[in-house]
Amino acid sequence: MTMLSIWEKESFFAPADIVIAGSGLVGLWSAYYLKRSAPSLSITIVERGTIPTGASTRNAGFACFGSLTELVSNAQEMGEDAMLELVEMRCRGIRRIEKTFSHKKIGFQRNGGYELITGQGSLSTSSTPTSSASPGSSLITGTTDLNELRSRIDWLNRRLKKIVGEQKTFRLQNEKIDSFGFAGIQHLVENRAEGQLHSGRLCQALLALVQSMGVTVLNNIEIKGFEKMNGHLVLHTDQPFGLRASQLLVCTNAFARQLLPQLDVVPARGQVLVTSALERVPFKGTFHFHEGFYYFRDLGDRVLLGGARNIAMEEEVSEEMSITNTIQEELERFLRDTVLPGHHYTIEHRWSGIMGMGAEKMPILRPINDQVFCAVRMSGMGVALAPVMGEKIAAMMTGGPATT
Secondary structure (H helix, E strand, O other), X not given: OOOOOHHHHOOOOOOEEEEEEOOOHHXXXXXXXXXXXOOOOOEEEEOOOOOOOOXXXXXXXXXXXXXXXXXXXXXHHHXXXXXXXXHHHHHHHHHHHHHHOOHHHHOOEOOOEEEEEOOOOOOOOOOOOOOOOOOOOOXXXXXXXXXXXXHHHHHHHHHHHHHHOOOOOEEEOOOHXXXXXXXXXXXXXXXXXXXXXXXXXXXXXXXXXXXXXXXXEEOOOOEEEEEEEOOEEEEEXXXXXXXXXXXXXXXXXXXXXXXXXXXXXXXXXXXXXXXXXXXXXXXXOEEXXXXXXXXXXXXXXXEEEEXXXXXXXXXOOOOOOOOOHHXXXXXXXXXXXXXXXXXXXXXXXXXXXXXXXXXXXOOEEEEOOOOEEEEEOOOXXXXXXXXXXXXXXXXXXXXXXXXX
C-alpha cells in the first residue's frame, strides 16, 4: 500500500475548512463564491473522475432559461410564482457567466433561441391566460390554434418583462421556418435572449479561476461516505487514505444519493449526437422542441442534437453513461425528417451525460446538518443555475450575505 509523504499530507491532502464533492459547474462556482466571501478558507474539491463526470462537460452547451411550452408546463406543474423564480435564477446565472468570462474564452454566442411547434402542439388550451390567470392544467395533442399561441406568448411576455429585461421575450417568427429548412413545423417562436457556449471551455476557465484563488482540486478520488469525529468530518474515500474537513458540500447532482440517500434526486440520462460537417448549416442559435425534451444547435459547420428522453423515460433513469439504440434512432429520425431534411451528413460523435432530476424542478439547496450541505438537482439547467446556486450556498455556509 502506497503511503502518503509528509509533504503530501501537509499540502494536497491537508485537512480543509471545506471539502466540495464534485468538480462540475455547481462545485466550481461554489468554490469561487466561498473564496470571494472568505478568502482565508482552505477549500478542496474532490472529483471522482479525471474531469467532471456527470453533465457539466457532457451537455449541449445551451445558455437558456426555458422555452415557451416548457415554461407554460412548469407553471402548470409548480405554480406561476415558482416558475418565475426559476427563470429569474437562470437569467441571473447567465449574466454572471458573461460578467465573469469573456465571450471568446468560453465560446459564448448570443444567437438567440427558437422553439419549433408542430400541429401536434404541446400548449395548454384548457383555459386562456389573462393578466391574472395562469395557464390551464392539461396539455393537448391536436392542432395548435394561432390565437391560443399568441395568447400564451402575451401572457408569458408580461410576466418575464422585468426578469429578462425585454419588452417581448418570445415572438412568433413563422417566416423563418422555410429559410431554416425545417419540415413539418407549423410555428416558430423566437427568444433573442438565449445564448450558447462551449461547456468544456467554461469548466476549464472556472477550474483555472478557482485554482488561482488557492482552491485545491483532487481528481480520481471518490468520497464513499463520511462521519463526525472529534468535531470534524472524516471522509472515507476509495483510496487507501481518507480526508478531513470542517464542512462538506455535496455538489454531485445526479449522484447525490450515493452520499445523501434521503434526497429526492433521480439520475436522468441525456443522449447527444453531432453530425459531420455540412456544406451549409441553414440556421444559427439554440432550438427546442416538445417542451425542451428535444434540443439542437449549430456547432460551427455541424449540428448538435440531443434529448428524446421522453420516449423512454424509465429506461433513461440511469447512472450509466452509455447510449441506446432506442434514443439514438429517434434522434436520427428527428434530425432527418424535421431538422435537416434533404441534407447529406453522417453522425460523427455520440455521448451521454447524467442530469439530476426529481419530483420538483426547484434545485435542492440546504444544510443536511450543521456541517454538511448540498447544492444538487439542477434539472438539466445546470449551466444557467450553477452561478446562482454557488453564490447562495456560499452565503449559507459562511453566514454572510450573497454577493452581487
